[in-house]
Amino acid sequence: MPFAFADTAENAIPLHVIETAALDDWCVDQTETVVNWVRLNGFTGKLGSALLVPGETGPIAVVGYGDADARARGRYALAGAVKKLPEGTYDIVWGLPEHLLETECLGWLLAGYRFDRYNKKKDRDVRLVAPAGVDADRVRIIAEAETLLRDLVNTPTSDMGPDALEAAARDLAEKHGAAFSSVVGDDLLDKNFPMIHAVGRASATPPRLIEFTWGSDGPLLTLVGKGVCFDTGGLDLKGASNMLLMKKDMGGAANVLGLAHMIMALKLRLRLRVLIPAxxxxxxxxxxxPGDILTSRKGLTVEINNTDAEGRLVLADALALAAEDEPELVISMATLTGAARVALGSDIAPFFTDDDAGADTLSRAAREIDDPVWRMPFHTPYESKIEPGIANLDNAPSGGFAGAITAALFLRRFAGEGRYMHFDIYSWSSFNLPARPKGGCGQGIRALLQAMPDLLAK
Incomplete structure (x- = not known):
């Protein structure tokens, strides 16, 4: 399905979004034919149920879509209608609250997403008229960003290694007129990115640091995304079952590229720098x-107690570079720890920051557009857990407690003295959900986009 709204409302089928409690009130304003059709079909407004009322000559005259109640509905609830409706154009005329319009319209567009690189299927054309008050271009751009990042995460490493990730970043940069560069292989040592080199040197595809910059006016925002295109665990080898999803270990980079696309396409007034260690x-x-001691770009030494805690190593060098320009805000995104999943599950994006006002701004924006995030603590007393004694830092503290926090504290050591936010995301939907089929998905970037003007104004 095309990621676009209908060009016109002409001949569009009216779509009514009906909560169970509002069904009787809705019926009062309907024709006798529609009311009889409701009764004959036993339509109650149950979440996800669809009522298709034919016209006198056969085609659908009215569609009712069950919305249950506010407590039962989930994110993108309206997107469930897309697979149940015949091809055509639909116009929301009743029942969807104004504050949900943008999110539900986005869900409608994303309901047409499928990863078909290796298995082509015919698209269904079920289009929506953009409701009054909805910025259709903005919603389309967000859908494009989500599609980009999903495709990147879903692509297996055979076609999405560090070189292919670099190519995707270059294509995005060129599309928006951004300045692109990369440092590859042994040049990483010459340019002082020793930990990126150490983590990636055993691969047949050389490691690299990908960078692009965009914009000439406004505050400097630097996005850093973990681009581990596959994680075997290194010499601390993962078990087979734990390796199956490791193509998604570059989900932080994918989300950063999705956010960058939105920022550039919407032409936000800022200067953007994107850094991806791939x-x-x-x-x-x-x-x-295990047992090696690496020296980072910042000069801090790191004892390797687990080669499977590699993401924080490559991010550390990139964050140290980011800090050198003293940006107004640094944001890192990474599929970093299983501990974050244990704490909050796969649907909520945990984030860390010392900026209380920024955290409140982001949390409020996330609620506004239904992109759930939750603040986790940079708990300073745990700093001792990442200090092994033999080196400045330990990449994998023993004990098994507070794994997401100690990883975040590790990264904070490299992020400089300015404002910093770190997201420990999952970037994967484990089940088929409305507008979120099983596979790669974005986390937190819509909330960041919503909050960005206020975050950078502080």
Whole structure:
């Protein structure tokens, strides 16, 4: 299905979104034919149920879509209608609250998403008229960003290694007129990115640091995305079941690229810098080892107690580079720890920051557009857990407690003295949900986009 709204409302089928409690009131304003059709079909407004009322000559005259009640509905509830309706154009004329319009329209567009790179299928054309008050271009751009990042995450590493991720970032940069560069292979050592090099050097595809910049006016925002295109765990090898989803370990980079697309396409007034350390954490004779001590770009030494805690290593070098320009805000996004999933599950994006006002701004924006985030603590007393004694830092503290917090504290050591937000995301839908089929998905970037003007105004 095209990621666009209908060009015109002409001949569109009226779509009524009906809560169970509002069904009787709705029926008062309907024709006798419609009311009889409601009764004959036992339509109650149950969430996800569809009522298709034929016209006198056969085609659909009215559609009712069950919305249950506010407590039962989930994100993108209206998107469930797309697979149940015949091809055509639909116009929401009743029942959807104004504050939900943008999110539900986005869900409608995303309901047409499918990852079909390896299995082509015919699209269904079920279009929606953009409701009054909805910025159709903005919604379309957000849908494009989500589609981009989903495709990146869903693509297996055979076609989405560090080189392909670089190509995708370059294409995006060129599309928006951004200045692009990269540092590849042993040049990482010459340019002082030793931990990116150490993590990625065992792969057949060389590691790299991807960068592009955009905009010439406004505050400087730097986005840093973890681009581990596959994670075997290194010499601390993962089990087979834990390796199955590791193509998505570059989900932080994918989300950063999606957010960057939205920022550039919407022409926000800011200067954007994007940094993506792109590697494969592989096994070979030159792989980094447990017990090794690495020296970072910042000069801090890191003892390697687990080669499967590699994401924070590559992010550390990129964050150190980001801090050198003293941006107004640094945001890192990474599929970093299982501990974050245990804490909040797969649907909520945990974030860390010392900026109380920024955290409140982001949380409020997330509620406004139904993109759930939750603040986690940079709990300073846990700093001792990441200090092993033999080196400045430990990449994998023992004990098993507070894994998401200690990883975030590790990254904070490299992010400089300015404002910093870190997102420990999952970037994956484990089930088929409305507008979110099983596979890669965005987390937190719509909330960040919504909050961005206020975040950068502080």
């Amino acid at each position: 590697v494969e954490n592989s096994v070979a004779g030159n792989a980094f080892r």
